[in-house]
Amino acid sequence: MSENTSAPAAAACPRCREPVDGHRFCENCGHDLWLRRGGAARAPSGPCPGCGANGTNTPNGFGVDEAGEDYCSTCGIRRDDGTEHIEADLGQVAGVSDRGLVHAHNEDAMAVGVLAAPDGQALVAAVVCDGVSTVDAPELASRAGADAALERLLHPSGPDMSKAVEEAADAVAALVDGSHGHFRNPPSCTLVAAVVDPGPEDGVSITVGWVGDSRAYWLAAPDAAEPARLLTVDHSWATEMINSGTLDAETALADRRAHAITRWLGAGGEPHPEIVTIRPAGPGLLLLCSDGLWNYYPGAEELAEVALSTLARGGPVAVARELTTIALNAGGRDNVTVVAVPVGPWDERGTP
Amino acid sequence: MTDVAGAGAFTVEVDQNSYLPAGASRVDAVVTVTAADAAAAPAPASEVLEVIVVDCSTSMTGSKIRAARQATMAAIAELRDGVSFAVVAGNHVAQQLFPPVGTVVANAGTRTTATRMVERLQADGGTGIGAWLTHVGGLARQHPGSIKHAIVLTDGQNGESAEYFANALNGVLGTFTCDCRGVGTDWRVDELRTIATSMLGTVDIVADPADLAADFRSIMGEAMGKSVADLALRLWTPRGATVRFVKQVAPTVEDLTDRRTEAARQSGDYPLGSWGAESRDYHLAIEVPAGGVGDEMLAGRVSIVRPGPDGAEEVLGQGLVKAIWTEDTALSTRISRGVAHYTGQAELAEAIQEGLAARKAGDEATATARLGRAVALAEASGNEGTARLLGRVVEVVDAPSGTVRLRKAVADVDEMTLDTRSTRTVRVRGDG
Numbered sequence A: 001m002s003e004n005t006s007a008p009a010a011a012a013c014p015r016c017r018e019p020v021d022g023h024r025f026c027e028n029c030g031h032d033l034w035l036r037r038g039g040a041a042r043a044p045s046g047p048c049p050g051c052g053a054n055g056t057n058t059p060n061g062f063g064v065d066e067a068g069e070d071y072c073s074t075c076g077i078r079r080d081d082g083t084e085h086i087e088a089d090l091g092q093v094a095g096v097s098d099r100g101l102v103h104a105h106n107e108d109a110m111a112v113g114v115l116a117a118p119d120g121q122a123l124v125a126a127v128v129c130d131g132v133s134t135v136d137a138p139e140l141a142s143r144a145g146a147d148a149a150l151e152r153l154l155h156p157s158g159p160d161m162s163k164a165v166e167e168a169a170d171a172v173a174a175l176v177d178g179s180h181g182h183f184r185n186p187p188s189c190t191l192v193a194a195v196v197d198p199g200p201e202d203g204v205s206i207t208v209g210w211v212g213d214s215r216a217y218w219l220a221a222p223d224a225a226e227p228a229r230l231l232t233v234d235h236s237w238a239t240e241m242i243n244s245g246t247l248d249a250e251t252a253l254a255d256r257r258a259h260a261i262t263r264w265l266g267a268g269g270e271p272h273p274e275i276v277t278i279r280p281a282g283p284g285l286l287l288l289c290s291d292g293l294w295n296y297y298p299g300a301e302e303l304a305e306v307a308l309s310t311l312a313r314g315g316p317v318a319v320a321r322e323l324t325t326i327a328l329n330a331g332g333r334d335n336v337t338v339v340a341v342p343v344g345p346w347d348e349r350g351t352p
Numbered sequence B: 001m002t003d004v005a006g007a008g009a010f011t012v013e014v015d016q017n018s019y020l021p022a023g024a025s026r027v028d029a030v031v032t033v034t035a036a037d038a039a040a041a042p043a044p045a046s047e048v049l050e051v052i053v054v055d056c057s058t059s060m061t062g063s064k065i066r067a068a069r070q071a072t073m074a075a076i077a078e079l080r081d082g083v084s085f086a087v088v089a090g091n092h093v094a095q096q097l098f099p100p101v102g103t104v105v106a107n108a109g110t111r112t113t114a115t116r117m118v119e120r121l122q123a124d125g126g127t128g129i130g131a132w133l134t135h136v137g138g139l140a141r142q143h144p145g146s147i148k149h150a151i152v153l154t155d156g157q158n159g160e161s162a163e164y165f166a167n168a169l170n171g172v173l174g175t176f177t178c179d180c181r182g183v184g185t186d187w188r189v190d191e192l193r194t195i196a197t198s199m200l201g202t203v204d205i206v207a208d209p210a211d212l213a214a215d216f217r218s219i220m221g222e223a224m225g226k227s228v229a230d231l232a233l234r235l236w237t238p239r240g241a242t243v244r245f246v247k248q249v250a251p252t253v254e255d256l257t258d259r260r261t262e263a264a265r266q267s268g269d270y271p272l273g274s275w276g277a278e279s280r281d282y283h284l285a286i287e288v289p290a291g292g293v294g295d296e297m298l299a300g301r302v303s304i305v306r307p308g309p310d311g312a313e314e315v316l317g318q319g320l321v322k323a324i325w326t327e328d329t330a331l332s333t334r335i336s337r338g339v340a341h342y343t344g345q346a347e348l349a350e351a352i353q354e355g356l357a358a359r360k361a362g363d364e365a366t367a368t369a370r371l372g373r374a375v376a377l378a379e380a381s382g383n384e385g386t387a388r389l390l391g392r393v394v395e396v397v398d399a400p401s402g403t404v405r406l407r408k409a410v411a412d413v414d415e416m417t418l419d420t421r422s423t424r425t426v427r428v429r430g431d432g
């Protein structure tokens, strides 16, 4: 994509067209001039894909029924709610979220954002949430959680991971206020969030926070200064049993409860995050993903091999697409969400 | 105001496996409809009509008419102050016993007068149940919007022509709900069952006249607790779908399929009668056009609808029946507990009725097979009440396999009790 960029001083607010003056928010309309974000589903429109019934002015886009549900009032087919396959590409960060091959809905959600002052280095933030599928409307939890966490990570007062998780937990808890109907089992989700701070003085720093079993990986070449590894520790039954020494890995993983998560955002959950910060000694790629990917490819080295060669060819969006594709090819039994953030001088190695 | 609180006054829970294998088109669901607390409070007395119809035909002479008087007096004593009521003496015609015409509002005075009139009740004449129903229908039409309920007691077979009776029944459909009681063993189960089913009420046998008063008291207690009249189950289905059946399956099996009246677009209404602090289960089977793998379809939307003033309607609760096509057999082969259970309970009722009919017709082989099947189904589902009644008609050799022998001598009362109560179901084990 090529654009003619005019000098910052002459730039106009994209929303109200008034000239801007180097501040983050437009003095005229309040538009956030530095922030770009992505990852949300786009609402569908047009005639029903099932029966061709014409669109109406309902909030759902086409002939959905009076009860406000996502079903066509003529043929009953559930409309595409826009989450079957979502891609977000902001250049410095990209993500793909896919329904997978088995589930009827995509209960994962992602939110990615770049905060870039005209003269400074961009701050990148990304969040992946995975709705707990045994509760009601888990997709509400994952979308609310991802959006709230990203909002806080790119807040004008600076990124604060523990506050971001706290606000995500509040947003998920607020879903039971009645405006989404009555839940027997209120929605809940996991969360993994990261903020990549270019840190002009002491080098780039990556802060990762998580609740549940969605993961963050550091991916790097085999001989890299900062070796590839899993950055998070699952809040899952098996992991806790193994780490506390209660059970050996084989017994713990064979248990029916192995994959049950022990922390989550939402009703009855322990939303307390674990947070780690790393200052990588060399270039690499930060990967956030839901278990729809890591259930098939849990190893950092394996993931690095695929991701780094793809990154060199097509940038972070190619990485997110490629890893999603291999999860689908492996069976796609769960929703798959993958977010990639290249870190370090990756663009000096010949990629766009 | 009697308004139950609109949407949310009823909960509609759906038990189904919504996952279907590729190409499949039949969707089964069990829908549990329950009145929420706010909706379950009894309606104001001024909006309730009760009519008691007592058989006074010649065959009632003796202990039966004495028991009928006692029972009617017990029922009158249960009437809440403010309720409209009437007592009708039935023989070949319907004679208004109290008040002389129309209905009267219950209070200490009217209850006493009614009781005195009942004490003088004499048995004389034939049995014309169609005429009784027509009379009650006339009273009910004077109370639009009220909860209208009748108790009909008889000891014998209807003396009217089948055509006259059918026309009479047809003429009162939907005007009131009716609980029927047969006293003794000279009445016909199918006759009273037809009335109870059509009029959305219950049917039972009171073999010993001495038990009649207690039974009437309990029917009246239940009737006094009703809170909403004339509810309907509205079923929306997608274009091209066919409703295979809509059955009430708890507390009893009642097939409502043919009771459908067309409502809004792609929707039909099935009458539910009046409702109190209670919960009922319905089994729906819908054939939908098969979707592609990954498609999700709304196969049915169940709404509990109450007609409002001036043709307005109120939706009191809603539940969704879905179909999702998948290639994952782990999902599509799951069986809904509710659907499996009530499929068995409906078959149990059928097996009993067919078995008893075969026994009457002298076809012992069919009777043994069908009643044996019933024993096995009752055993498997934990329907102890029905199992006990079956045990009086057949000798159970092995319940799980349904191995039985017909008993040689079976009392009429045992056979009629089994027949009458064959449609009673139990809920899924482990549910409250």
Ligand SMILES: [Zn+2]
Binding pocket: A013, A014, A015, A016, A017, A018, A026, A027, A028, A029, A030, A031
């Ligand atoms: Zn502006």
Ligand SMILES: [Zn+2]
Binding pocket: A048, A049, A050, A051, A052, A053, A072, A073, A074, A075, A076, A077
């Ligand atoms: Zn359609």
